[in-house]
Amino acid sequence: MLEELAAAALLRAGELRDTTDLDVLYQEALLFEKRDFAGALRRPGLSVISEIKRASPSAGPTREVDPAEWGIGYEREGASCLSVLTEPDQFKGSLEDLDAARSGTALPVIRKDFTVDEAQVLEAGARADAVLLIAALFDAATLARYVSLAVEIGLIPLVEIHDEGEADLALESGAHVIGVNNRNLRDFTVNLGTFERLAPKLAGATLVAESGVKSVEDARRLRDAGADAVLVGEATMRDPALVARMASLP
Numbered sequence: 001m002l003e004e005l006a007a008a009a010l011l012r013a014g015e016l017r018d019t020t021d022l023d024v025l026y027q028e029a030l031l032f033e034k035r036d037f038a039g040a041l042r043r044p045g046l047s048v049i050s051e052i053k054r055a056s057p058s059a060g061p062t063r064e065v066d067p068a069e070w071g072i073g074y075e076r077e078g079a080s081c082l083s084v085l086t087e088p089d090q091f092k093g094s095l096e097d098l099d100a101a102r103s104g105t106a107l108p109v110i111r112k113d114f115t116v117d118e119a120q121v122l123e124a125g126a127r128a129d130a131v132l133l134i135a136a137l138f139d140a141a142t143l144a145r146y147v148s149l150a151v152e153i154g155l156i157p158l159v160e161i162h163d164e165g166e167a168d169l170a171l172e173s174g175a176h177v178i179g180v181n182n183r184n185l186r187d188f189t190v191n192l193g194t195f196e197r198l199a200p201k202l203a204g205a206t207l208v209a210e211s212g213v214k215s216v217e218d219a220r221r222l223r224d225a226g227a228d229a230v231l232v233g234e235a236t237m238r239d240p241a242l243v244a245r246m247a248s249l250p
Contacts, residue, residue: 013117029125051233068104183211
């Protein structure tokens with residue numbers, strides 16, 4: 001599945017390069033005023049990154065939403081940041097969802113997609129405050145280059161990892177915000193123990209626990225294991241009030 005999603009993203013990146021002046025896009029990204037995504041995650045307590053996700057390969061459709069209204073609702077419930085899926089095929093997202101969600105709130109927003117080309121980093125930089133970089137899609141030199149480009153245009157790169165090798169890759173890339181995905185993107189199994197196992201290897205980084213966070217108990221478990229934030233998608237799409245309960249953990 002990961003390879004299939006990456007291949008589709010490469011096709012979209014080719015279309016972007018064919019239809020866009022990348023020098024102009026770079027300038028737009030550089031001038032786009034960013035909100036402090038990393039700072040929002042480092043505030044006292046457990047930060048919640050609430051996700052706008054219309055569908056997923058593992059769960060199918062979640063629900064139809066107005067991204068602007070949904071973002072406002074998440075902000076009202078106490079979310080620290082928003083995550084917006086823009087992958088169109090399996091997740092039914094779009095850049096329009098990203099724009100609408102960000103315009104409706106003051107929260108920092110991460111573009112969540114399968115970024116495989118520097119043009120897509122620039123595209124994110126002209127519309128969002130952070131960009132997801134999945135370590136499994138890169139070799140060491142390429143990941144470091146993408147992290148550097150994101151920082152250059154004011155984006156926070158959230159480097160996502162799944163295992164020990166990718167943890168080393170993320171640290172070597174210079175990433176300061178690292179997400180541990182508890183879902184194996186190759187077979188879609190979920191294990192919260194993945195975060196618990198990898199967190200001690202990531203000392204000094206701001207840590208985000210991703211996937212499989214379905215309850216306040218899950219959030220507490222991950223916080224106690226060292227998470228600065230949890231990224232919650234399907235659970236908060238089904239029950240937005242869960243955001244407030246997680247964000248107010250004592």
